[in-house]
Amino acid sequence: MKPRTIKFKRASLMAAVIAMATAAAGCASGGPYPLDTLSPKSDLTRSILNLFKEVTILDSIVLIVVIVAMIGAIFVYSSREGDPGEPSAMHSDVTLEMLWTVIPALILVAITVPTVHTIIRTQPDKWPAETLEVKVIAHQWWWEFEYPSLGVVTADEVHIPADRTIHFAMTSKDVIHSFFMPSIGGKRDVVPGQENQITLKADTPGEYYGQCTEFCGTSHANMRFRVFVDTPADFDKWVAHQNEPPVRPTDGAAAAGAKIWADAPCAICHTIKGVSGFSKDYTYGFRGPDLTHFGSRGTMAGSMLKNTPENVALWIKNPDAVKPGANMPTLGLDGEDLNDLVAYLESLK
Ligand code: HEC
Ligand SMILES: [Cu+2]
Incomplete structure (x- = not known):
């Protein structure tokens, strides 16, 4: 190989690395996107984001080590003018083989332990006595929300109080849907004939977006919803209002x-x-x-x-x-x- 082509390859490799690093930095900068998974507003989404950060940091370290080793190898081991013919072939090296088996296994353990821990912590099968139950019933192409303990039924806009455990019990009246409210509660399939759960405590009052994320027919993309996290006082007011019969218009x-x-x-x-x-x-x-x-x-x-x-x-x-x-x-x-x-x-x- 002529030195000129080697130089060209080195330069394009460096350019590719810089482009990748810039793209990664761009992704991390976030923005005003209503379905942003990077702005958590509940204990559940905060745990998920923490896990995501841990795994991303670990993966980035692995990526950096691999890239540095690869670039180093290109500089150190590429053939030069005047090198004698083919390099010698290496057959087996027990130490190397042990290393490249044990290190990836350790990396997998380092990812698995916090993942399983987060799953167990965020999917309890018991919840505190003051938990508010909200039934989520998916229909093609709208969401029904029922509060069995409060006698309230609403559609497409669900209100929950901040700082109180909420247990969403979800089922579908027709096909499989998926309940996705990225800031508040991650994502869960909603399946006919089965009850799936999400348990969480929202912490920041506000209005958040949700969306069905399982293709469920023609208007799947139009099957959205809003989550209103209210202060406890505002939530009580909302419930009291929903429980009043509507005023009958007289003229x-x-x-x-x-x-x-x-x-x-x-x-x-x-x-x-x-x-x-x-x-x-x-x-x-x-x-x-x-x-x-x-x-x-x-x-x-x-x-x-x-x-x-x-x-x-x-x-x-x-x-x-x-x-x-x-x-x-x-x-x-x-x-x-x-x-x-x-x-x-x-x-x-
Ligand atoms: C065969 C059943 C059916 C009949 C009859 C019907 N609707 Fe509907 N309506 C629906 C369904 C289903 C939706 C939800 C559609 C969606 O969002 O995909 C809906 C949605 C609505 C909505 C929007 C509600 C919301 O919160 O999103 C209004 C308002 C409405 N209907 C008014 C009426 C009126 C007024 C009539 C009578 C003239 C009527 N509907 C007759 C089935 C029906
Ligand atoms: Cu759907």
Whole structure:
């Protein structure tokens, strides 16, 4: 080999190493991304991030050692002008073989021990008495949240109090989904006929994003949700409000809309507590989100849209045009009837 090509190879190798290091630094810088796994806001996500950091540091050390050894070998052992022919071949070296078996085994142990420890610590099978249970029921393509001890049911926006253990018990009404709220609770599959769990304690009040992360059909990407971590006082206020029956409008568009609601087939799939019922055997009023306090939610249709009168009207007019595959039929409402119905739904604060 001529010295010139060796020089060229050395230079391109160095360039590649510098490019990799720059890319790695860019990834670590983070940013304002709502599904960022690097900004934990609960004990569970903090443990996961710590584990991720430990393993990444360990792996980086291994990477640096390998790269330095490789570059060193290129400089020290590459052939030069005037070298005698082929180098001698080496056969077996017990010490070397022991080393390259034992060192990787130790590295694997160093990764396995904290991983298993984190899994055991973050997936308890018992939880404290003051734990709040939240049932998560996945539907194509929206999320239902039920608080059995509080009598509250909501959709796509789940509220939890900070600094209290929350136990999410999750199941699906149709296909396999996955519950992913990166800042609060990692990720867990949601499977029909089975109950999966996440237990955590959120620590920073705020609004966080969630998303279904198991392909579940046409509108999979539109199956989002929000997590509101409230201060305990705000959470109690929210619960008290959710437990009040919605105020019945007495005049104006909203009152006219309430009449349309009573005549339209909406109640077959939607519950408005105190107005149209819900059957315990799941034959009536459960196929779509509970609308009892629909007007108090900031988003709708799997957190895909902001909850504004314009969006609600667009939705009712033709759900499928807004959200491909939506399991709500087009019911032919338009004009003043539609506006009145929207006014009624938005009045359900
Ligand atoms: C066959 C069942 C069915 C009927 C009938 C039905 N809906 Fe729906 N509705 C759904 C489903 C399912 C969703 C959730 C769709 C999604 O987000 O993917 C939904 C979503 C909604 C939403 C958004 C709620 C939220 O929190 O995201 C509103 C508002 C709504 N429906 C209003 C109505 C009105 C008004 C009527 C009557 C004119 C009606 N629906 C009739 C099944 C139905
Ligand atoms: Cu899904």
